[in-house]
Structure formats: structure tokens, C-alpha cells
Amino acid sequence: MGRRKKIVQECETLMDKPEQIRNIAIAAHVDHGKTTLTDNLLAGAGMISDETAGQQLAMDTEEDEQERGITIDAANVSMTHEYEDQNHLINLIDTPGHVDFGGDVTRAMRAVDGALVVVDAVEGAMPQTETVLRQALREGVKPALFINKVDRLISELQEGPQEMQERLQAVIRDVNELIRGMTEEMDDVDDWTVSIQDGTVGMGSALYKWGISMPSMQRTGMDFGDIIELERNDDRQELHERTPLSDVVLDMVCEHFPDPIDAQPRRIPRIWRGDADSDLAHQMRDVDDDGEVVLMVTDIGIDPHAGEIAAGRVFSGTLEKGQELHVSGTAGTNRVQSVGIYMGGEREEVERVPAGNIAAVTGLKDAIAGSTVSSVEMTPFESIEHISEPVITKSIEAKNMDDLPKLIETLRQVSKEDPTISIEINEDTGEHLISGQGELHLEVQTQRIERNQGIPVTTGEPIVVYRESPTDASREVEGISPNRHNRFYMSVEPLSEDLVETLKLGEASMDMPELERREALMEAGMDKDTAQNVEHIHGSNILIDDTKGIQHLNETMELVIEGLQESLDDGPLAAEPVQGSLLRLHDARLHEDAIHRGPAQVIPAVRDAVHTALMDAQIKLLEPIQEVRIDVPNEHMGAASGEIQGRRGRVDDMYQEGDLMVVEGIAPVDEMIGFSSDIRSATEGRASWNTENAGFRVLADNLQPDIITEIRERKGMKLELPEQVDYF
Numbered sequence: 001m002g003r004r005k006k007i008v009q010e011c012e013t014l015m016d017k018p019e020q021i022r023n024i025a026i027a028a029h030v031d032h033g034k035t036t037l038t039d040n041l042l043a044g045a046g047m048i049s050d051e052t053a054g055q056q057l058a059m060d061t062e063e064d065e066q067e068r069g070i071t072i073d074a075a076n077v078s079m080t081h082e083y084e085d086q087n088h089l090i091n092l093i094d095t096p097g098h099v100d101f102g103g104d105v106t107r108a109m110r111a112v113d114g115a116l117v118v119v120d121a122v123e124g125a126m127p128q129t130e131t132v133l134r135q136a137l138r139e140g141v142k143p144a145l146f147i148n149k150v151d152r153l154i155s156e157l158q159e160g161p162q163e164m165q166e167r168l169q170a171v172i173r174d175v176n177e178l179i180r181g182m183t184e185e186m187d188d189v190d191d192w193t194v195s196i197q198d199g200t201v202g203m204g205s206a207l208y209k210w211g212i213s214m215p216s217m218q219r220t221g222m223d224f225g226d227i228i229e230l231e232r233n234d235d236r237q238e239l240h241e242r243t244p245l246s247d248v249v250l251d252m253v254c255e256h257f258p259d260p261i262d263a264q265p266r267r268i269p270r271i272w273r274g275d276a277d278s279d280l281a282h283q284m285r286d287v288d289d290d291g292e293v294v295l296m297v298t299d300i301g302i303d304p305h306a307g308e309i310a311a312g313r314v315f316s317g318t319l320e321k322g323q324e325l326h327v328s329g330t331a332g333t334n335r336v337q338s339v340g341i342y343m344g345g346e347r348e349e350v351e352r353v354p355a356g357n358i359a360a361v362t363g364l365k366d367a368i369a370g371s372t373v374s375s376v377e378m379t380p381f382e383s384i385e386h387i388s389e390p391v392i393t394k395s396i397e398a399k400n401m402d403d404l405p406k407l408i409e410t411l412r413q414v415s416k417e418d419p420t421i422s423i424e425i426n427e428d429t430g431e432h433l434i435s436g437q438g439e440l441h442l443e444v445q446t447q448r449i450e451r452n453q454g455i456p457v458t459t460g461e462p463i464v465v466y467r468e469s470p471t472d473a474s475r476e477v478e479g480i481s482p483n484r485h486n487r488f489y490m491s492v493e494p495l496s497e498d499l500v501e502t503l504k505l506g507e508a509s510m511d512m513p514e515l516e517r518r519e520a521l522m523e524a525g526m527d528k529d530t531a532q533n534v535e536h537i538h539g540s541n542i543l544i545d546d547t548k549g550i551q552h553l554n555e556t557m558e559l560v561i562e563g564l565q566e567s568l569d570d571g572p573l574a575a576e577p578v579q580g581s582l583l584r585l586h587d588a589r590l591h592e593d594a595i596h597r598g599p600a601q602v603i604p605a606v607r608d609a610v611h612t613a614l615m616d617a618q619i620k621l622l623e624p625i626q627e628v629r630i631d632v633p634n635e636h637m638g639a640a641s642g643e644i645q646g647r648r649g650r651v652d653d654m655y656q657e658g659d660l661m662v663v664e665g666i667a668p669v670d671e672m673i674g675f676s677s678d679i680r681s682a683t684e685g686r687a688s689w690n691t692e693n694a695g696f697r698v699l700a701d702n703l704q705p706d707i708i709t710e711i712r713e714r715k716g717m718k719l720e721l722p723e724q725v726d727y728f
Contacts, residue, residue, distance in 0.1 A: 014089035018356035027132035083254035114257030151205035181659035211245035260356035274379035289354035293317030328380035337363030395460035468571030470617035479609025481601035563606030622696035636683035647671035
């Protein structure tokens, strides 16, 4: 334990010396060896034992990560390293390489100032290398390069010194081309390309724990020839002892990555749009530990004992236990319960964490990954731009009804920890919807619910939610109650797009004073007489009371509205929600006796009238569509636009941006299922894309009957449609 205490003390001393702090991320294409490299660094810094480094995968703490052999969650670690007689505190985040978890990479980049990009010597720069570099540079994070698996060039490919150097130079050239293409627009960045001469490139083998760089060769006197010889003779232990990987990499980190004092003046303007002349802006740029507290939360984790832990970068001020802090986008304050830093992969509680460090905080119950947490209310940091958005929804249900409350709780937690997942909880059906970045993403999340929470769940096929909407004006139709004593006369017509928009944004609602509501509706294009008689608004549907002096209608109106809401939530075609209809109640015949016009009579009568009128107004299914933007190198542009067009989509625009072509268009969400794997194979994995929901449009007539039948079948309704629906 003594040694551990000593490490903690060292870290605590170094926390206060921002010029001796380095905040870095390790990023790479999937399987290029980031996690094995991190193990090495930890062993080199004395955090885990030397023997197990490389096999231990200390960073992949989750069982599913160990099984799949990939990193899913970004993990934080800290270590100390002595360089040129000065001790340094290195806070490192190991990020996932798989594209479905790109959200974690972007969030990690927000917390750091340098990115060590790892590239496999045999495979070279890969598509994901390009993506992580772009994510780093967009955030103003400085890159350095480590070429891993060099042992394979010697042992598998049997290369001599000459060939090896040529191959390594080709990798460096590719990476520099990417960096150049991405930084030429940036005026706050001088030349960020990497080179062996400058010492910003290291190479070696994370598995066998040796590495070299220009400075290390000068220090140890070892050159390529020596390395090849030792590697060929299987003297890997000697290689590791004579030129240990961790020294090479950690020296490079201390020498070439910016400290917070150097980095923050450059990074703050890139990630924060507040007033650049305010005191707060100066405090953040100066890494002022006496300033207001500003923490950017980049990750939320769960500790079985401490509960939720928010990890993030402290840009100014000093975090202490007991502080009351504001969380952007929420009211009130949260009280800090404990503050800590990472030591190896463990969280160590400390008294205080000053600016320039990566901290772990408990007690911020309102924070989500991406929140700005501060001692004064402030403009939040730019929202973290995720490269892809949720495109796939699956239903998820608890196998045992007793687990339902626990499942709801867990789903809420998941959406806090991973902002790229969205959750819709349906208390009525017990069927909850979970949407994510791709099928792997959802699969992993569902597995975790089963494994970590012990809740057996069943998930459905990917689904899309439709809407129903009238396309024409109906005749006046009659709805009759089961006892034949009550009749309602209604008609329906479509609302204009402006009106639907007004209702969706809540610019006109029943909560407003009548006059304001009337004006808002008239402004969106409703005529005065209609706007005066609005009786009820449900979603983006309006009920107008056009009746004159009908006895007993006032006391029955509540039931009419109930019947109306029920019939609009389950449209007549496939029980999907109805949108954009203007319903008029023209007349009603009501029974004298209140007992004969109760809920059991009025609700079915109204439902009958509403559904008949909607079908007479040629109600149709609307399908959700997405705007799609694909960034792709020139030579894959045709393939990318073909992927949109082949999905009943249309391409609206193509233009050049930096070194890439951008293809923009729209496509139905339903057709976008399976898009990620198709676009990857069509563009050899070189495309990055982004989809955003763009509302609903009418589904083509020839597809209507099939999809309606499909949904009815899924919902267990009877398959034959009412005979009024023969207009397709």
C-alpha cells in the first residue's frame, strides 16, 4: 500500500502545476492496439505489474469488452512520469475505435489537449484513423503518431531495414496528408504534421513492450539494425529492457504535447461561444485556479458504491466537496459530494482538483455527458457534435412483469450515460423503445442491461413509427351511439403545414389565454371564424365547435373530447397517431336523460364519427424521413449517392469541402436500416455520415396497403381494412 500512497501524493502535488500536466487521448482504428499500449504505459509508470501488461487489458473493465476484444467505453487513467528531471502528471483517456461508439471518442477529445494516434504498421492509416484525427483536430487537439506492431514487419513480412523504413515513411506520409488536409483552414494552428526528426513519431510493439523514436535512439544508441537483430533472435525481453515502450511514449507525451496553459487559450475559442472579453473567458484561457469553477463533463459512469460519477475537464477554478454548482440546461444547483482523480484505473478521492486536470466528481445528479457544470450561470460549451445520430429503434420489454420498474429505471440511466442513445418509455404497453447509432450499439446496450442489472429482456426487430393524416376534406358524417339515442355530425379537413408547425412548436395551445391563441392561429393562416371556435387541441389536431345552442352539449363536451383523443391516438388505418387534421363538430342529438348519454355511449359515437370522417378525407400513412449527409473522398462519391438513391431517397446537393466531397439528400428512415454496413462496404469504409430527422411525408400510394397490413399484423389487429379505405 505504501507505494500506492506515494503515487497518490505525487499526483496531488502535480495537480497544482499545470505546466507539468498533460491531458491526452489515445485514439485509433479498431484493433490497432490502443488498449494494449495503455497497459504498457501503466506498467511503465508503475501502476500495474510489468509481467501482465499487454495481456491484462486493464482498461477494458467491462466483461463484454473482454469478450469482444474491443473497447466500448472510453476509460480514464492517470500516471506520473519523470522527464528531464521533472515529474509530470499524465491524464490519459483510452477511447474506442469502433465507429458505432464514435460518440465516446468525440467526448474524450473535449477533455484533452493532445491525441496519440496509433496506427498498425501492417495495415497503415485506416478509415477510422481518419475519423479520429478529424475529431481531434476539430476540437483543437494536437496529434502525435505511434506506429504499432512493427514486430510483424520483421517476423511476418521478413522486411530488412530499408523496406521497413520505406513502409514506415509511407504511413507517416499518409497521416500527414490527412493532418494537412484538415488543418489548412485553421488559423490558430501552425504546422501540426508529425515527423521522426521532430520526435513526434514513435514506433514499436505494444505486445512485446519495446519502442523507439529519434530521441530514444540518441539516448540508448539503438538503431533499426539492432532492433531487427534482437527481434529475429527472439531476444524480446532484452529489447524491452534496453528500450522500453513506455519511456519512449511518455517522453514524447511530455515533450511534444501542450500543457493546459499552452492549450487552453487555443481551445476555449474553439469550443465555447461565450463573450471572449468576459472575466470568465480570461479565467478559462489562463487556467486560473482561483477563478469560477468550470467543468465540462465528458463521461458519466456508474460505481456500485458511489453511484454516478461524472468525469470531465476542469477549465478554471478549483473543484471542492460541498460546492453548489449549476448544470447547463437544468434549474437549481447540484451539490458536489466528492472529488477525485484517476490513479491507474482507480478513482482516488482528494480534497480538491484545480484547473487543468481531469476530475471525477460525484453528486452531479443532473449532469449528462456533454453538460457544462459551473459555479456561476454561463454560456454552455458547444454541444459535442456526434458524427452519427440514432437511426434505429427497437422495442425492449422485460420478460417478467416484476422487472418492469427496474427496467424503466435502467433505461433512464442508459440515456444519461450515453447521449447518443435515446429512450422512449411507454407506460401503457410496457413496450419501451431504444434508439441508437447502429445495430451493434443497441446490441451492446441491451446485453449490458441483461448482464449488469440482471433483467432478462426481449427485443423486437428494428421498427419505424408512422403517422396518419387526412389528404382531402370530408363530407359531414354521422356517428351513432350503441343505444342509438345520441348522434354526432362531424367533418374533417387537412391543416396547412404552417398550422401543423405552429401546433408542434407549441406556439398555439390550450394553455394560452384565448385571445393569444386565436391570434397565433390566425397568423399561421386560420380564418377568424374558425379560430374563434377552437374547442380543443390534441397534438397537431384541432377540434372546432360549430354547433349552435344544443341542449346538454356543455356537460357532454368533456366526453366528446375524450372520444376524440382516443380516436386520434389510434388512427383508423393502422392505429398510428393522427396528425394535421381540423375536425368540425357541426351538430349533435343528445338523449334527455344524463344516464343515457354517459361515457359508454358518447365515446364510441365520437370515435365512430371521427374515424368515418378521416377515411372520407382519404387519410394516408406518413413515413418519417431523414436528411442524410455523407462526407466521402472523391472517388467514392458515386457509390455514396447511389446508396441514397437506391433507398427511395433523393440527392439534393453535392459539393466539395476541404479534401472531401459532401453528398446531401433525404431518405425514408425505414430504408435506412442496414445503411451503416452498406455505406461502409460501398465506400471501403471511408465515408462518415450524419442523419437528422426531417419530419414526415406521405408514403407512396403503392406502398400504403402493404405497410398498413404489416403494422396491423404487428399490433394484433384484424387484417382487413374498413371498406371505406379503397382509395389506394
